[in-house]
Amino acid sequence: MSGFWLIVHKDLHAEFRKPEAVVSMAFFGFLLLVVLNLAIPLGAEVSPETGAGILWVAITFSSVLGLAGTMSREKENRCMDGLLLSPMSAESLFGAKMAVNCILMLVAELSIVPLFFILYGDGFFHSLPMLVLVVFLANIGFAATGTLFSAITASTERNEALLPLLFYPVVIPLISITVKVTGMIFQEAALAEYVSWIYVMTAYGLIFSGLGFLLFDHVIRE
Amino acid sequence: MNEMSQFLAVNNLCKEYGGCRALHRVSFGLRKGDFLSLFGPNGAGKSTLLQIISTLVSPSSGRVEIEGFDLQEEPEHFKKQLGVISHQSLLYGHMTARENLIFYGSLYQVEDPAERADELLRTVELYPRRHSRVSRFSRGMCQRLSIARALVNDPSLLLLDEPFSGLDQYAAAILTEQLGELRSRERTVIMVTHNLDRGLAAATRIGILTGGRLAYLEDRDSINPSAFEELYFTHVHGACTA
Numbered sequence: 001m002s003g004f005w006l007i008v009h010k011d012l013h014a015e016f017r018k019p020e021a022v023v024s025m026a027f028f029g030f031l032l033l034v035v036l037n038l039a040i041p042l043g044a045e046v047s048p049e050t051g052a053g054i055l056w057v058a059i060t061f062s063s064v065l066g067l068a069g070t071m072s073r074e075k076e077n078r079c080m081d082g083l084l085l086s087p088m089s090a091e092s093l094f095g096a097k098m099a100v101n102c103i104l105m106l107v108a109e110l111s112i113v114p115l116f117f118i119l120y121g122d123g124f125f126h127s128l129p130m131l132v133l134v135v136f137l138a139n140i141g142f143a144a145t146g147t148l149f150s151a152i153t154a155s156t157e158r159n160e161a162l163l164p165l166l167f168y169p170v171v172i173p174l175i176s177i178t179v180k181v182t183g184m185i186f187q188e189a190a191l192a193e194y195v196s197w198i199y200v201m202t203a204y205g206l207i208f209s210g211l212g213f214l215l216f217d218h219v220i221r222e
Numbered sequence: 223m224n225e226m227s228q229f230l231a232v233n234n235l236c237k238e239y240g241g242c243r244a245l246h247r248v249s250f251g252l253r254k255g256d257f258l259s260l261f262g263p264n265g266a267g268k269s270t271l272l273q274i275i276s277t278l279v280s281p282s283s284g285r286v287e288i289e290g291f292d293l294q295e296e297p298e299h300f301k302k303q304l305g306v307i308s309h310q311s312l313l314y315g316h317m318t319a320r321e322n323l324i325f326y327g328s329l330y331q332v333e334d335p336a337e338r339a340d341e342l343l344r345t346v347e348l349y350p351r352r353h354s355r356v357s358r359f360s361r362g363m364c365q366r367l368s369i370a371r372a373l374v375n376d377p378s379l380l381l382l383d384e385p386f387s388g389l390d391q392y393a394a395a396i397l398t399e400q401l402g403e404l405r406s407r408e409r410t411v412i413m414v415t416h417n418l419d420r421g422l423a424a425a426t427r428i429g430i431l432t433g434g435r436l437a438y439l440e441d442r443d444s445i446n447p448s449a450f451e452e453l454y455f456t457h458v459h460g461a462c463t464a
Contacts, residue, residue: 076314085312086330
């Protein structure tokens with residue numbers, strides 16, 4: 001098994017044994033959906049744009065809980081040094097941590113998205129296939145950025161408090177594009193109307209994945 | 223020392239942290255099977271030297287070569303031959319002792335990580351506790367498992383940073399036995415320690431690092447153990463007053 005798969009297996013096994021990250025992400029997302037639902041008058045229709053905003057507020061705010069956890073696990077007994085001492089490359093390590101973050105976000109979204117449809121009406125349900133694509137692309141962008149920034153903050157004392165302060169300003173462009181595209185999908189807009197935004201989301205994911213692969217070794221050592 | 227016979231070559235190694243000089247032009251070479259005990263006061267740069275050789279920290283200037291391969295240019299080749307025991311155990315608390323060793327063995331692409339893990343667990347006498355999580359281990363047991371972790375890839379070069387600190391007598395005896403066994407198999411060892419007696423007993427070469435400089439380096443055979451303490455203090459005091 002390569003270093004990449006070993007780290008993915010180790011982290012997912014740890015999460016399976018003690019599902020702290022996924023449970024806290026899903027529960028926080030659930031809470032946000034419920035609280036935001038209280039602001040909507042009983043029986044009122046939620047507009048596609050508002051619905052998209054609510055969904056992504058729940059996903060983005062809950063995701064940061066998991067992003068910090070995958071890297072802070074390596075702080076215990078300086079296990080990160082153990083990984084850096086091994087022949088595994090820093091690129092494999094970044095790729096593995098990013099993949100784990102993607103999977104954890106996906107698992108949390110498997111509970112957040114259905115709850116969104118339950119609370120905010122099944123009128124948006126028709127858009128599920130395209131929503132899956134948007135969630136996938138957003139996850140890659142969030143995971144790439146989050147993994148890089150969690151590595152930057154991992155060596156600090158209060159990394160879980162510092163991560164959101166660095167992470168959110170950088171992902172705001174991705175969040176705003178994702179909300180816009182999701183709103184258009186909920187409106188049943190034609191693919192041609194928002195395909196350019198899908199390309200931008202893809203580019204964001206690729207750029208931050210590339211930056212992560214390039215900078216991770218330097219960030220994690222210094 | 224003949225360049226061709228060197229296993230490890232450290233050349234003009236310097237390290238600065240924000241203008242503060244931790245190491246200054248440190249150079250030495252080790253042959254295969256050499257056991258270097260490195261002494262020095264706190265803040266002398268001993269741990270920094272080990273961190274650079276272990277690839278965890280980049281030098282400001284200078285080179286480290288192992289069997290002719292440059293540390294900076296081919297770190298993957300270098301790392302396969304390396305074992306490290308540091309102040310921290312580098313073990314995952316949520317995993318069992320056996321899982322930790324299998325994980326590290328797999329990272330180093332050991333042929334049969336499970337078999338190697340069991341063998342090392344027997345060596346450090348933790349086999350009966352192999353399925354216990356490391357978070358439930360005492361400090362001494364963690365240290366013993368840390369020794370096993372460092373040996374999982376059967377390293378050609380072992381770096382030990384204060385390996386005896388915090389060890390009970392039993393764990394210290396296991397470590398001493400393992401170090402003897404490594405010496406008999408021509409493994410190269412660099413041990414940083416404050417314990418002059420243990421360092422002298424194990425070593426084939428002795429070094430004193432003080433103020434970031436290698437102030438003294440000699441073969442163990444040329445040293446009179448009863449006079450070494452005075453020699454050590456002379457070098458340390460000399461560096462402090464210089």
